Amino acid sequence: MPTKVIAGHEVQINDEGFMTNPQEWDKDIAVEIAHEEGIADLTLAHWKVIDFCRQDGISTGKAPTLRRITTAAGVSTKDMFALFPKGPAKKVAKISGLGKPEGCV
């Protein structure tokens, strides 16, 4: 399993750059991955979604799909695209240190 140093921590990642151990995550890591993904500032609105995904991801063992986030966290799809442009569920999963969402099989 490849590793990568993010915000000073060595973390395990898969070949698509998703962290594989959600326990290795912290908020500094989130900020740095967000930068890499083209999001300069994580606002309160971003954190609300990230917090939901962390909670949900850890309790279910998988990253939530876009529909799960919009239904359960009360954020509209439109806002999700504004906050995490281009593939919001994938992007927020990456920033939250979760695997890739399984939505599409």
Add this chain to the structure above:
Amino acid sequence: MKKLLILGAGTAGTMVANRLANLLDENEWHITIVDQNETHYYQPGFLFIPFGIYSKNDVVKPKRDFLPSGVEFIMSPIELIEPEHNRVKLSKDGRYVPYDFLVIATGTQTHPEQTTGLQEHEWYKTIFDFYTVEGALALARHLRTWRGGRLVLNVVENPIKCPVAPLEFIMLADSFFHEQQMRDRVELIYATPLPGAFTKPIASKHLGDILERKSIKVEPEFMVEHVDPDAKKIVSYDEREIEYDLLISVPLNMGNEVIARSGMGNELNYVEVDKHTFVSPKYPNVFALGDAAALPTSKAGSVAHFAVDCFAENFTRYVDGLEMLPTFDGHANCFIESGFGKGLLIDFNYDTEPLPGMYPLPGIGPFQLLQESEANHWGKMMFRWMYWNILLKGQELPLPARMTMAGKWKN
């Protein structure tokens, strides 16, 4: 008598009724199956209707012809599942049916009303679906006189049942317009929420190359926000617009409302069950099979078939007090029609993405994985006969239920 109740007599429900009627002792078990519909639809056949390859008669048969004589069939909408009370309420006469074991097989249905502009005044005029028999027939009529222009195929959101059907549709359209000698007057665009032609990387690359060769344009990561039926364009959440002359939509797929009403589903009304045994984590006497289950594999008839293979044996262990074995591996095996009398085949499971190779016999085939061939096309056409005559009746195919790596190339 122990009571087994099956909800939904579609592909999965019918197969499991047949299989368990054979395996369980009829002196000890009473099996009941409920469906609101008298007619069984061969849904894979809907794909061929718009292009005049199949007619309605090819895809419908009475459900009763496929249910074993010992099984009680009740025709009624299902109103509510009450797992705390081990019973199900039917709409007809407000009747309650008690059970010892429950199999949920209510499938997934399309919801065009969930996308603004889709099912309005242009529905079945310039906007069609082919996931229902009505949509497929309306589109067939429309294509007979269509003069060409820009055809846009849009998948609203994943997951959908038969995730390869949109690809097949657009490739068959290419073939059809060639035959009509009007391909030069038709532009084909496939707008999908996926990052490419398919969900898994290797298959996506192979299929993407084929689409390119056929001059079919893919618009990836397109999540439709609304349809503007007057300006004839679809608009995405990130404000991209695609104009069309003819829009073919695969609307949002959701599990049946009865699942939501009963508080048993996730955000898309699919039932969470163990991915190897289909047992509900909450109710040890409740199972979900087929499209109704929230599992990370394709929603397809072939998957339902392999699932029933694994489930039926396991169920007889379970009712004898043994542990269920984690036998189901997410195995999916799908033919992909690619037009001009050819097709592809993909074979995969939870852990292994579709790879090139030969199937079912390593090196021999006769089917080729992830490559176009005429044999694959005939496989797909034979599938209808197998569906009605072998699969639905719960008879075994000479194919292993679990996926094998033999015959596959890992590069």
